[in-house]
Amino acid sequence: MKKPYALVTGASSGMGVEFARQLAKRGYNLLIVSNEEKIADVAAEIKSKEIDVIGLVLDLGQQSSARELYEYTRAHNMEIEVLVNNAGVYHDKDILDDSEGFTSLIMNLHMYTPAMLCYLFGQEMKARGKGYILNVCSVTSKMAAQRLGTYGGTKAFLSHFTRALHIELKPYGVYVTDVSPGAVDTGLYSISPALTKLGKCLGIIVSPETLARRGLRALFHGRAKTTIPTIFWKVLCFIILLIPTWLLQLIRRHGWF
Numbered sequence: 001m002k003k004p005y006a007l008v009t010g011a012s013s014g015m016g017v018e019f020a021r022q023l024a025k026r027g028y029n030l031l032i033v034s035n036e037e038k039i040a041d042v043a044a045e046i047k048s049k050e051i052d053v054i055g056l057v058l059d060l061g062q063q064s065s066a067r068e069l070y071e072y073t074r075a076h077n078m079e080i081e082v083l084v085n086n087a088g089v090y091h092d093k094d095i096l097d098d099s100e101g102f103t104s105l106i107m108n109l110h111m112y113t114p115a116m117l118c119y120l121f122g123q124e125m126k127a128r129g130k131g132y133i134l135n136v137c138s139v140t141s142k143m144a145a146q147r148l149g150t151y152g153g154t155k156a157f158l159s160h161f162t163r164a165l166h167i168e169l170k171p172y173g174v175y176v177t178d179v180s181p182g183a184v185d186t187g188l189y190s191i192s193p194a195l196t197k198l199g200k201c202l203g204i205i206v207s208p209e210t211l212a213r214r215g216l217r218a219l220f221h222g223r224a225k226t227t228i229p230t231i232f233w234k235v236l237c238f239i240i241l242l243i244p245t246w247l248l249q250l251i252r253r254h255g256w257f
Contacts, residue, residue, distance in 0.1 A: 003051070004079045005029045007069075007121070009060055009114075010087030012036040015136065015181075018212035019084045024051055026216075028082060033069065035059045060087045061105040066116035073121075082132045082219075083121050085114035085158075092147040103150060110154035115161055118176070122169060131174040134219045135162045139182045139227060145248060155180075159225075166224045178225040179215035181206070 006023040010016040012034035020032050024046050030053040032043055043055030056072065058065060073080055088109050095103075118133055125131025137159040140152035159178050166176040182205075211228050218226035 002079070003027065003029045004081035005031050005073070006082035006084065007031045007033070007073070007080045007117075008084040008086060009033045009117075011055075012039045012042055015208045015211055016084075016086045017042055018208040019086060019134075019216070020046055020053075022209075022212050022216055023082060023084075024048070024053065027051065029078075030054065031056060031073065031078060031080070033058050033060065033087070035061070060113045061108045063108060063112055065108075066113050066120060069117065070120040079128075080121050080124070081130065082134070083117060084134045084136070085117060086134075086136045087113070088136065091151060093150075094147055095149045098150060106150055107154055110151075111157045111161075114158060118161075118165055122165065122174065122176075125174045126169060126172045129173040131169075132219050133162075133165070133169075133174070133176045134215055135159075135176070135178055136215075137162065137178045137180045139180050141180065163224060170222065175219060175222045177215070177219040177223055179211070179218060180225065180227045181211050182228065 006020075006028040008016055008020045008023065008030065011020045011032035013036075016032070016034070020030055020042070024030055027050070029051050030043070030046065032039060032046075032053065033056045034042075035057065037057060039055035039057055041055075043053040047053040054076075056069075058069060060066075060069075089102075089106055091098075091106075098106075114135055118135070122131070122133065125133070135158055138152065138155040140148050141156040141159040142152075145152070159180065162176055162178040166178075169176055206228055214226060214228050
């Protein structure tokens with residue numbers, strides 16, 4: 001019997017690589033996707049005698065990408081049992097200081113492409129009565145704050161979309177999970193190694209390995225959502241929700257954030 005595939009987007013580095021590695025340990029064949037050519041090297045590293053690993057170069061920032069990826073799996077007779085929507089870009093910048101091209105890119109990567117992949121592969125999973133979808137959201141989906149408007153706003157859409165899909169598909173044997181990381185040690189943040197080490201010791205920053213392990217555990221246990229790290233970021237999100245708009249404006253005026 002042919003093994004099913006796990007599809008991981010944004011798998012050439014960081015969290016995506018870890019999702020792929022840990023799914024491989026669970027015995028899944030892999031289709032890993034990135035817009036970077038090094039995805040072929042990642043595929044070669046993970047591939048073994050027991051599992052097949054295919055690295056596909058594809059720009060998921062285009063609105064045609066989800067359909068193109070779906071048709072690729074159909075043409076190669078791949079049964080996608082696990083879908084991990086991980087591809088994305090991070091930044092903190094005023095909304096109007098972004099270029100039109102980047103604004104379009106982040107909206108496609110965080111909203112359109114993952115939603116359409118859920119739509120296309122979700123229908124097959126529903127028909128089979130089995131499937132797993134993990135959408136990488138963010139704690140910033142709860143933070144309507146300056147410089148996070150576009151990033152957090154797109155992640156808010158994905159988080160709400162994931163919750164609704166979880167409710168709709170669970171009765172059909174399809175689990176959909178929102179994993180919302182806080183800070184992850186992927187090199188995206190301009191902080192020193194010493195501060196990164198301190199953040200990890202305090203539980204504020206987690207490694208990609210930890211995030212992938214906990215996220216997949218939540219997925220395969222059928223949870224609707226998991227926030228990683230848990231306590232610090234849940235408390236912070238609660239506090240931020242209590243901050244009035246006038247105070248956020250004052251903080252901005254004085255350059256405190």
